[in-house]
Amino acid sequence: MKKRKVLAAVLVFGISIQVLASCTAEEQTGIARAQVGVACYNQSDIFISELLDCFEEKLNQLEKGSFEATVTVRDGAGSQRIQNDQVKELVDAGCNVLCVNLVDRADPSEIIDIARENDIPIIFFNREPVAEDMMQWDKLYYVGADAKQSGVMQGELAADAIETEPQIDRNKDGKIQYVVLEGEPGHQDAIIRTENAVDTLRGKGVELxxxxxxxxxxxxxxxxNRMLQMIGQHQNQIELVLANNDAMALGAIDAYKKLNRTESALPVFFGIDGTKEGLEAIKEKKMAGTVYNDKEGQAEAMAKLTEALVSGSGLSDIEFENEKYIYLPYSKVTFENVEDYIEKE
Known part of the structure; x- marks a missing residue:
């Protein structure tokens, strides 16, 4: 028994020396090493996938001798329970920064508790937690955009198109018959985007x-599938499709393509995000416009914040709103300027 205790003590001592040596070596080299654990709500979301690609690129650009980063991505597949478990795994694997795209923006408490217990900062992105939850700890940050602005801009794009192209009102009744493709039921961004797009159209004098x-x-x-159902109900009455993101706008276009509808029977389509496919659809005049969600800017902000949190310097140089939030502005994309955005991809 004594031998076992002595052996165990020697092993523990040996491991401690190893860890200490590793820490000392890192301090001597002066390299800040970020082990970034990314938990996203659903990796099949095209915008999220493109944003994460940009994020890794921006981290690579920051690697200049004094900073190194490795990124591990986990897909929550639409389940908050799965995402909570994945965050635990990322923490156990040694991640020292968490980037979390919440499945349920109203339910981040378990993830926050895990991070706080292990003193690991969280950068929430794209899906903004409730303000009260962001106040739970001083190492919680958010990078994203203002959902209201995207809705307003989508409404402005649609209003401008209706003003310059009176043929959009195909039945010439002085009203625009429209349908909406929304994100998730009850999701804050979906509600805000829809309400502000419609309110902006009405505010510009468009009768809907x-x-x-x-x-x-x-x-x-x-x-x-949803668009096929709505076409079945309303046939050629639909003159305008407002979609909460580009993917759904493209799905609506696919529905009309499947039915072999002629161009004269098509409504105008508007999206939000400015994905690669969305931009190409505008270039090909399949989609009338989108609102560009600045994934490059968001990715750069996330990367710089990651570096600052790990290195312990540079945090004061980052511009926050209320010490926690970084918002990147949206911009409007039409056929006239789409090439400028395609070049950025």
Whole structure:
């Protein structure tokens, strides 16, 4: 028994020396090493996938001798329970920064508790937690954009198109018959985008008649199915499609393509995000416009914040709103300026 205790003590001592040597070596080299654990709500979301690609690129650009980063991505597949478990695994694997794209923006408490217990800062991105939750700890940050601005800009794009192209009102009744493709039921960004797009159109004097709406969970295939149902109900009455993101706008376009509808029978389509496919659809005049969600800017902000949190310097140089928030502005994309955005990809 004594031998076992002595052996165990020697092993523990040896491990302690190893860890100490490793820490000392890191201090001597002066390299800040970020082990970034990314938990996203659903990696099949095209915008999220493109944003994460940008994030890794921006981290690579920051690696200049004094900073190194490795990134591990986990897909929550739409389940908050799964995402909570994945965050635990990322922490156990040694991650020292967490970047979290919440499945349920109203339910971050377990993830916050895990991070706080292990003193690991969290950068929430794209899906903004409730303000009260962001106040739970001083090492919680958010990088994203203002959902209201995206809705207003989508409404402005649609109003401008209706003003310059009177043929959009195909039945010439002085009203625009429209449908909406929304993200998730009850999701804050979906509600805000829809309400502000419609309110902006009305505020610009456009008379509207809402025919229907469909929940498509930000997904192109689901949007195609919802659009097919709405076309079945309303046939050629639909003159305008407002989609909460580009993927759903593209799904609506797919529905009309499947039905072999002629161009004269097509409504105008507007999205939000400015994904690669969305931009190409505008270039090909399949989609009238989108609101560009600055993934490059968001990725750069996340990367710089990661570096500052790990290195312990540079945090004061970052511009926050209320010491926690970094918002990147949206911008409007039409056929006239789409090439400028395609060049950025």
């Amino acid at each position: 008649e809402k025919l229907s709406y469909g929940i498509a969970n930000w997904n192109q295939a689901q949007a195609e």
